[in-house]
Amino acid sequence: xxDQTALARAFTALADPTRREIFERVASRAxxxxxxxxxxxxxxxxxxxxxxxxxxxGLVTARADGTRRIYELDPQGLAGLRDYLDGxxxxxxxxxxxxAEQHHQSRQENR
Amino acid sequence: xxDQTALARAFTALADPTRREIFERVASRAxxxxxxxxxxxxxxxxxxxxxxxxxxxGLVTARADGTRRIYELDPQGLAGLRDYLDGxxxxxxxxxxxxAEQHHQSRQENR
DNA sequence: CGCGTGGGTAAGTAGTAACTTACGGTAAGT
DNA sequence: ACTTACCGTAAGTTACTACTTACCCACGCG
Numbered sequence: 001x002x003d004q005t006a007l008a009r010a011f012t013a014l015a016d017p018t019r020r021e022i023f024e025r026v027a028s029r030a031x032x033x034x035x036x037x038x039x040x041x042x043x044x045x046x047x048x049x050x051x052x053x054x055x056x057x058g059l060v061t062a063r064a065d066g067t068r069r070i071y072e073l074d075p076q077g078l079a080g081l082r083d084y085l086d087g088x089x090x091x092x093x094x095x096x097x098x099x100a101e102q103h104h105q106s107r108q109e110n111r
Numbered sequence: 112x113x114d115q116t117a118l119a120r121a122f123t124a125l126a127d128p129t130r131r132e133i134f135e136r137v138a139s140r141a142x143x144x145x146x147x148x149x150x151x152x153x154x155x156x157x158x159x160x161x162x163x164x165x166x167x168x169g170l171v172t173a174r175a176d177g178t179r180r181i182y183e184l185d186p187q188g189l190a191g192l193r194d195y196l197d198g199x200x201x202x203x204x205x206x207x208x209x210x211a212e213q214h215h216q217s218r219q220e221n222r
Numbered sequence: 223c224g225c226g227t228g229g230g231t232a233a234g235t236a237g238t239a240a241c242t243t244a245c246g247g248t249a250a251g252t
Numbered sequence: 253a254c255t256t257a258c259c260g261t262a263a264g265t266t267a268c269t270a271c272t273t274a275c276c277c278a279c280g281c282g
Contacts, residue, residue, distance in 0.1 A: 015126035067249045067258045075203035088138050092186040178228045178279045
């Protein structure tokens with residue numbers, strides 16, 4: 001899983017500062033669009049567009065509540081990113097251990 | 112504690128497909144600039160610019176070898192991203208456990 | 223010393239992304 | 253049914269980014 005396009009979408013989504021701010025607010029508490037827009041220095045349509053990007057990236061999900069749409073964190077996209085980074089993390093540990101070993105100076109850091 | 116600007120740089124760096132490709136190649140094996148450019152459909156200066164972005168993000172480091180510059184993976188930026196995502200991961204686990212606990216009796220108070 | 227190899231930087235350009243205002247559409251209240 | 257609240261989409265503008273070519277600097281070898 002975690003195909004390349006999904007990863008690209010997730011990284012691209014979190015690259016934008018405003019979008020990352022929206023993501024963090026949604027993660028801390030499920031919120032409606034207008035609620036988010038009220039606390040942010042951008043217009044409501046802008047927030048709506050950002051939420052679409054986050055949704056396409058699998059980082060948030062939406063549920064309807066009357067005329068409002070409540071957005072909340074989606075663990076799926078998060079797991080993809082985590083797994084992806086973990087792969088490199090392993091490699092870096094190996095490379096680092098190898099380099100450290102060569103200097104007779106063992107330094108291990110884990111989790 | 113991985114400040115905000117460092118995170119932004121890391122996400123921005125990995126958002127671009129070409130740059131992520133370069134990052135992955137460097138992660139798999141330490142390589143020189145020309146070596147990377149030879150296997151990629153972009154010019155050498157482009158690779159150089161991408162490496163600068165990755166370097167500023169703390170994702171790769173460079174060491175000199177004669178006239179060549181060997182780039183390799185830097186665990187530092189990787190750790191920052193991992194820690195950041197882990198924070199949300201915890202939250203998502205809690206939320207998910209809470210949601211699963213009460214099957215579909217979920218009705219949250221809003222506004 | 224020249225000369226070739228290897229790379230970072232400058233400047234310019236095309237494409238894209240983030241924002242705005244304007245509009246349309248659905249659900250609840252009177 | 254009319255109105256109000258809430259939201260997504262369309263269209264247009266502006267800013268940024270990824271790429272190119274051209275240029276310049278450092279190192280190593282004959």
